[in-house]
Amino acid sequence: MRKKIVAGNWKMNTPLQEGIELAKSVNNLLRTTNIGDVVVILAPPFTHITEIVKVLDKNIVSVSSQNCASEHKGAYTGEISAEMVKSTGAKYAIIGHSERRTYYKEDNLTLNKKVKLALENNLIPIFCIGELLEERKANNHFNIVKNQLEEGLFNLVSEEFSKIIIAYEPVWAIGTGEVATPEQAQEMHKYIRDLINQKYNSQIADDTTILYGGSCKPSNAKELFENPDVDGGLIGGASLKAEDFLGIITAF
Numbered sequence: 441m442r443k444k445i446v447a448g449n450w451k452m453n454t455p456l457q458e459g460i461e462l463a464k465s466v467n468n469l470l471r472t473t474n475i476g477d478v479v480v481i482l483a484p485p486f487t488h489i490t491e492i493v494k495v496l497d498k499n500i501v502s503v504s505s506q507n508c509a510s511e512h513k514g515a516y517t518g519e520i521s522a523e524m525v526k527s528t529g530a531k532y533a534i535i536g537h538s539e540r541r542t543y544y545k546e547d548n549l550t551l552n553k554k555v556k557l558a559l560e561n562n563l564i565p566i567f568c569i570g571e572l573l574e575e576r577k578a579n580n581h582f583n584i585v586k587n588q589l590e591e592g593l594f595n596l597v598s599e600e601f602s603k604i605i606i607a608y609e610p611v612w613a614i615g616t617g618e619v620a621t622p623e624q625a626q627e628m629h630k631y632i633r634d635l636i637n638q639k640y641n642s643q644i645a646d647d648t649t650i651l652y653g654g655s656c657k658p659s660n661a662k663e664l665f666e667n668p669d670v671d672g673g674l675i676g677g678a679s680l681k682a683e684d685f686l687g688i689i690t691a692f
C-alpha cells in the first residue's frame with residue numbers, strides 16, 4: 441500500500457554530537473505527537489548512522505543513508521557499500537539525489553547499479569529524479585524525468601520496483617527557497633504515476649509512494665501534501681530544525 445512518508449536529508453551538515461542531539465529532539469517530539477500513519481525517516485551522514493540508530497525508537501523513526509556505492513565491495517577507497525549501510529541498522533538509501541548527479545557526475549546507469557545493490561541488501565531505495573531550471577524553461581521537464589525513470593529504474597522486475605520510493609525534486613527548487621506550486625508538483629507526480637502504470641500496472645502505480653522535495657517547509661507542506669499524487673516529502677534545510685521538521689510531518 442502507498443505510504444505517507446516524510447524523510448529528512450541532512451546532507452553534509454552537523455558534526456556527530458549535534459547530529460545525535462537533533463535525532464534525539466526529533467524522536468522526543470514524535471513520542472508526544474500523534475502523527476497518525478506517517479512514516480518518518482532521517483538521513484544523516486554515513487558517519488552518524490550507527491550512533492543515531494541507537495538513540496531512536498525504531499517504531500517511530502527509521503534511518504536512511506544519503507547514498508551508497510555502485511560496486512559490491514573491494515578496492516574502492518572512500519566508498520560505502522549498500523551492505524555496510526544495511527549493517528548499521530539503516531533501512532533506506534537515498535539514491536540519485538541531484539547533488540550527487542550534478543557534483544559527482546552520477547548518471548542513470550550508475551544509479552541503476554546502486555538501486556540494484558541496495559535492493560539486494562534489503563535497503564529500500566529512495567530514488568530522486570527531477571529537472572534543471574533550463575530544462576523546465578525549455579519545456580523538456582517531462583522528457584527528462586521519463587528518461588531518469590526509464591534508465592534508472594524501469595529495468596527492475598515488478599517485485600523489485602514495488603519496493604522503490606520515488607522523490608520528485610525539481611532541481612531549481614532545492615535549497616533555493618523557490619518551491620514548486622502545488623499544481624506543478626501534482627502534475628509531475630501524476631505523470632510519474634502514469635508512467636509506472638504503463639510500464640508495470642495500475643496496482644503498482646497506485647501503491648508507489650512519490651515524495652516531493654525542494655524548499656518544503658511547515659508553511660507550504662500542507663498545500664503540497666493535499667494533492668492526490670503527493671505522498672509526502674524529502675526535506676533538506678527544514679529537517680535540520682526538529683520543530684520545523686515536525687511541522688512538516690504534521691502537515692498531512
Ligand code: PGA
Pocket residue numbers: 449609613614615616617653654655656674675676677678
Ligand atoms: P531543501 O532540499 O528542502 O533544502 O530544498 C531538499 C532536498 O535536497 O532533498
